[in-house]
Amino acid sequence: MESIVSRVLDHVDIQILDWLQKDGQLSNLEISKRVKLSAPAVHARIKRLESDGYIKNQVAILNHEKLGFDLLCFVFMSTNVHEAEKLSSLEKSLYSMKEVMECHCLTGEYDYLLKVACRDRKGLEEFIRRLNEIGVTKIQTSLALREIKDSTFLPILED
Template sequence: MESIVSKVLDDIDTQILDLLQKQAQLSNTELAKRVKLSPPAIHSRIKRLENEGFINAQVAILNQEKLGFDLLCFIFISTNIHQAEKLEVLEKALASMSEVLECHCLTGEYDYLLKVANKDRKELEIFIRKLNKLGITKIQTSLALREIKYSTVLPIWEEKSRS
């Protein structure tokens, strides 16, 4: 069964996306060499992919520890808020907190999962106090001891063997 994405993206689009997600700093000239197109054609395709929402942003991923954010936490939270307007206010508040790297709405025992970066335990304590002011009824915090894998790369392209 052919996916909707494969109807919108051809192999060249997929290659461009794969290369950019692995090395966003590649120039249009280098991308053109790798996918065998002209630099202006690459530029046009990238602009189209951005306009169609396939590329959200091109960013530098910083080294958290070198910048002093030694405490990476995963915080599960529950709330008794059930009104859509109040949930929207809560979600906007969570999204606006600079410590929150990711926020996910969940099914199951907890309502949200936060990925939070803090410099130390004091900052974590201050952050949890901020959460408590938002109508959170249950908080479970887990500290990451070490990172086994971190990736932002989606598995969208597999090299096809050329005979």
């Protein structure tokens, strides 16, 4: 079994992570000025934070409405599949569905919660049909009327 060594993050690491999540386009030089380290030292820390898994990915977050995805949906779903191999297959199917932005395994009444982006009602109908084909037994879909808060920000710095 692979051993995972968890390094303790110091205050500078936390500051770097905080700045990166506020603005992922900041250069190493800009961050270095803010945390009072050299740009090469900041670069080395960012690479270490990436390799240690603290930074999962750096991406552009797109505006779904401007790109024609008018429906943002939250789909609660249950399945009667409980065998490990079949569950793995179901989860791989969910993972591969391009409409699924997020998928969470839950406790409680439903087994999964999906965050789904569809262009229109027909797209949502087709998506739900595909869910029924992979062994989903119960679906409850809620449409987001508007976003109040949409954030990827973790409050890692104490006030």
